[in-house]
Amino acid sequence: MALNILIEACCSIKNKTFGYIAPTYSQAKSIAVIDPMMLKRYIPELVKAKPFNESDLRQEFITGSVLEIKGADNPDSIRGVGWQGVVLEEWATMRHGRQIWEEILEPILRENGGWAIFIYTPKGKNFAYEYFERAKIDETGDWMCSQLRASQSGLIDANELIKARESMPERLYAQEFECFPKGTDILTINGIKDISEIIVGDFVLTHSNRYKKVKKIFRRGYEDDLIKIVNYGNNKPLLATPEHPIRVCNDGKNYKWVKFSDLSKNDRITFPKPLLGKYKIIEKEVCILIAWFIAEGSFSNKNLQFSLSDKEELYKQEIISCLNTIVNKKVHVHSKNGATILTISDCELGEFFIKVCGSGAKNKRIPFELIRGYEKEVYEILINGDGCRRAKKDIYTTISKTLAYQVQILAHSLSYPSSIISRKPHIGNIQGRKVNCSESYCVNIYKTQAINGLKLRNHKYCISSSINNISKEYFNGEVFNLEVENDNSYIANGRVVHNCSFLEDATSVFHDVEGCVSGNIEPPQPGHRYVMGVDLGRTNDFSVITVIDIGINKVVGFKRFGDCPWSLQKEHIVTMAKQYNNAHIEIDASGFSAGSVIAEDLMTHPIVEDLKICQLSVSPFKFTNQSKRALVEKLIVTIEQKLITFPRIDELVDELKAFTYEMSDFGNIRYTAPEGLHDDCVMSLGLAVWALGSYIYAPIRKDRFIKKAIVNRKSIRSM
16 A cells, blocks of 8 residues: 555656655565565556666656655665655664654655655554654644554454453463464465464465465464364364464354353354455356366376266266367367266466366365356356265265365355365275275255254354364473464364454553552652662663662662763762662673673772772672563563552653563564663663562561561562
């Protein structure tokens, strides 16, 4: 949409320059040069004055206007542009997003009377959130905003969104860790794949009955019970971790996501039901041949063949007629042992069928993107070829798992509820002779609602199924999950499932920060004891000192400073520790940073010479991925349970609200500030809370006599 807006502007306005900014230069280049589905797709050749300049990422139009594409990771490359309009894509993720707008773009656009469009997914309450809130109350007419929430998009009703867990860390983990074991069948645009074999870039069918791209894969070890669901529609059970949401429709109208652990036998599980195609993109004869190739076709040695029974004269004539319409070659017909073989020598046609339909009985598939508008015709041919018709139902049999799932999808699109029954490999008997039978699949298709009764029901946008059994099964192994573009859902063993407990504010780590805001900065009180968290600033960062009163678990002291030498930073620390009754210091001492030097120096040689010489109480805290995670998660629980309070310190409150997390491909959480923002205040508060140790849960009261407090990295040292 953004690119089309810019292209339209370049085509309709003369002699102006427009810009498109991606978060990074590599993303910009991918959009402009590499990805064939992006810029190259949308610019018609007839509007180009020159070929696209791949070095400068620049397109000149016959109107004299120019479209320039830039990356936000190099703000200097944007300086000096004279744009009339600009689109900033994923603005919230740009490290220098605020600077690019306020210092570079806004002055130019105001001078030119131009415009800007900001498109982004929220990443906590950072600068993008700030501008969105500003736009909502703007009365000047300069700003307008639009927000499409998951609950407003029509894809997920408001009452279907999963509620957050009581415990913040658990709620966060549920975002990414709801998973399925290996062996779970995922329906992709190219057929069935095991969830363990899905890769980024695969297109999977979603709850909205369309194929969307897989953006990320999650995998982790899991040892605990899985929830096992057995329901009608597919005799292969579905197992998942307890928190994974599955789509339920109990009344045929209202849909909701329910955790596996919360399912009951009164719930009805949903199966996808794609809408019938409105527009036909291939000729009917080609579609008929595609269907017959899936059912009875093969290609080898340059010969395309269709194998029929010698009693299927009408089918034979249909195939020959379609072949004669498409290719001007003779169709050879010969019969043998009750079978009729139709043969035509045409490599181009044969290779086309193999490409779109697969080769061999186990690998056949339905090319849904090609048969749009002919779903009914394809269904009838598949039943005629590999199925049978009974009084109450049609039955389709195949050894292709993909084809079984696809025939079920095809039947559902025609409003025919169906169920898949798989049969394991076995020894069969044909005319007294033992034979090895491959795994096979039988699709039972019901054309009227009355036949299948309550087990399967046809609805406007899905087929619903009653649950037969819910149980638990112990599991020890790897589990997997997918992140799917836009729709956040996929099809697992035929059922519609969510890719996570989707929360509108899922990227925010600390919730209800405002509930902890109370009081003001206070001077030290005689007899009170304090702890002090010190996060040391490095390049482009601030140093922050946070002081907490142990008796009331309240932040009473705060100092934030930057651009000063280590000697001055040490003086700030010592002065504040002395001010607050020789407060115990928990200090950032990561690796071989200056923090280690400061921590050691504070324990042995205080810098301020005119202070009474005494030993300061200091605990160095070395940040690693594990220790930082432990510190942040303790702070999460502390804020969630309102175990501390702090004044309205704007820098602290803003950082807490913006603080977010990232998830690696292996499911590891990394807590961090959004790009372009700081986390110094968060870390300083976290260090102070860490220093409180168990006193965070049981503060020291005035009437409580304490002779001595033993201090280590998790408790308070004797002062």
